Amino acid sequence: MSMINYASREINCKLVYYGPGLGGKTTNLEHVYNKVAPASRGKMISLATESERTLFFDFLPVDLGTIRGFKVKFHLYTVPGQVYYNASRKLILKGVDGVVFVADSQIDRMDANIESMQNLYENMAQYGYDMTKLPFAVQYNKRDLPNAAPVAELQAALNPGWPVSEPARQRTTPDPYHDGEQLVFEQDGQWVERALWFEAVALTGDGVFDTLKAISKSVVKGLG
Amino acid sequence: MTGAPASWSFGEADAEKMRAVLAGFLRESGARTALVVDRSGQLVATVGEPPAFDPTAFASLTAADFSANDQLARLLGEQEFGTLFHQGERESMYLADVARRVILVVLFDTRTTLGLVKLRARHAVGALDGIFTAMFERDGAGGPRRGMETEFVGEAESEIDKLFGA
Numbered sequence: 001m002s003m004i005n006y007a008s009r010e011i012n013c014k015l016v017y018y019g020p021g022l023g024g025k026t027t028n029l030e031h032v033y034n035k036v037a038p039a040s041r042g043k044m045i046s047l048a049t050e051s052e053r054t055l056f057f058d059f060l061p062v063d064l065g066t067i068r069g070f071k072v073k074f075h076l077y078t079v080p081g082q083v084y085y086n087a088s089r090k091l092i093l094k095g096v097d098g099v100v101f102v103a104d105s106q107i108d109r110m111d112a113n114i115e116s117m118q119n120l121y122e123n124m125a126q127y128g129y130d131m132t133k134l135p136f137a138v139q140y141n142k143r144d145l146p147n148a149a150p151v152a153e154l155q156a157a158l159n160p161g162w163p164v165s166e167p168a169r170q171r172t173t174p175d176p177y178h179d180g181e182q183l184v185f186e187q188d189g190q191w192v193e194r195a196l197w198f199e200a201v202a203l204t205g206d207g208v209f210d211t212l213k214a215i216s217k218s219v220v221k222g223l224g
Numbered sequence: 225m226t227g228a229p230a231s232w233s234f235g236e237a238d239a240e241k242m243r244a245v246l247a248g249f250l251r252e253s254g255a256r257t258a259l260v261v262d263r264s265g266q267l268v269a270t271v272g273e274p275p276a277f278d279p280t281a282f283a284s285l286t287a288a289d290f291s292a293n294d295q296l297a298r299l300l301g302e303q304e305f306g307t308l309f310h311q312g313e314r315e316s317m318y319l320a321d322v323a324r325r326v327i328l329v330v331l332f333d334t335r336t337t338l339g340l341v342k343l344r345a346r347h348a349v350g351a352l353d354g355i356f357t358a359m360f361e362r363d364g365a366g367g368p369r370r371g372m373e374t375e376f377v378g379e380a381e382s383e384i385d386k387l388f389g390a
Contacts, residue, residue: 002231003266007239011372012266040387043281047288056288059265061280064387067379068372075265075284091291095264097231209388216384223231224377 002097002223010071013219014095015212018120019102020112021053021081024141024202028102029060029076031205032212036062054080056088064216074216081116090123098135098219099124100211101195102202103158105140105148110157117158132162135218137196139211144201151199161192169193177214232363239269241355246271249348254336259329260322260352261286268326275331290319290327307345309338318342320349323356 002013017025026046033044040063047056057077064072079089093099101120103113124131138159140151164170164184170191173184177196184193196214200207246258250272257272259279265287267279275282290308297305308319318330318341328349332341 003262003264003268004231004233005239005268006233006235014264014266035389036387043278045281045285056292059281059284061284062387064380064383067383068376070372070376072380072383073280075280077265077284087295088292091288091295094287094291095262095266213384213388216388217381220380220384221377223372223380224374 002219004070004223008071009069010073011223012073012075013097013216013223014075014077015098015100015215015219016092016096017076017078017100017102018089018093018116019081020104020109020116021083023081023102023104023109023113023116024200025078025081025102026054026058027202028100028139028141028200028208028211029058029078031202031208032062032076033060035205035209039063040065053082054078055085056080057092072220074219076212083115083119086119086123089119090126093123093127093129096124096129096134097222098215099131099137100215101136101138101158102141102200103138103154105142105154106145107147107149110149110154113154113158132193135215135222137198137211137215137218139198139200139202139207141200141202141207143199143206144204151197155194155197159194159197161187161194164191164193177210232360234268234359238355238359242269242352243271245348245351245355249330249344253330253332253341253344255318255330255332255341256335257331258348259283259286259331261327261329263287263291263325263327272331286319286327286329290321307342311338318345320345322349322352323360325360326352326356328352 002011004011017028019025042061045059049055060076062074077092079092121131140154142148172182175181175183198207198211202208250258257275259270260268261283262268265284267283293305293308306321310317315333320328322328330341
């Protein structure tokens, strides 16, 4: 829920990185922190355990600068991925403007990915948010590992798409980020829309900014 | 309630009303600084001595603190903890819920007492409650949504490319 402050002419948007434990959410934020010009970002806060597992959240504010007289800021958050931290994970989703789901591509993390994705949908539904109407991107992380599942398999499990019922939107829409792929398409007589998706190796930074750029643009479009 | 969360906004007149309430409260309570933070972690207003810390980080931690305590209250069978108090050796914080949507954060030192801050805050919370309730009712009244100018999105996108690498 972006907040537009007409008095100080500021717009604040909240982006949340969600996903299973040890999937690379914090690593995404750390890469952004290390690469964005220091003047454009604030202090990174990590509420973590002694073993550096996220306990509550990580937080990184990024300043987009002044656009048509408004200072635009993105607040990036991660949630704790471990299953038993659901109470704190849900709190972080409050007022979210866009979600990045960081999936762990390793075959043996498939169940953890699916469980986390279901948990995201449940938590969002409890706030009354509809995932199909919110800026949403899925990032397949750890693509460099030898046991990474094929993207098609990950897509089928985690981003199979949701039905598109509005006739106006029932038209083939190409995926601007992947040649030859579609975001909205017809499948077995049913119109389906998929979330944006990206491949990444967060440790080296590959795909981190592609994901962030895409989700930020989706959020900004919603302000127009 | 379905769909994407709507944005909420406030203008100069709302901000002025908030500032007037907070300035009056600071005068009467002897507290140093009053901040208003929304529950998703964004700073709405600051009045009084400008804080020496990073207000953005402070706002996000305040909202998390308040939300976590809300959950603790529920575990105890309480609806909420409407107020919180953190005591330091010299600096202390008092937090109070406003209209279930924002949090009043008061910073004070040994020049005043918790009792006086609490007493005066009750009146300030009542006044802020009125301001925010009216604001949210107006935003939720289904009037035409005030979007940003058409050029805004295009310019924001090119800034995103610049900042995050084209």
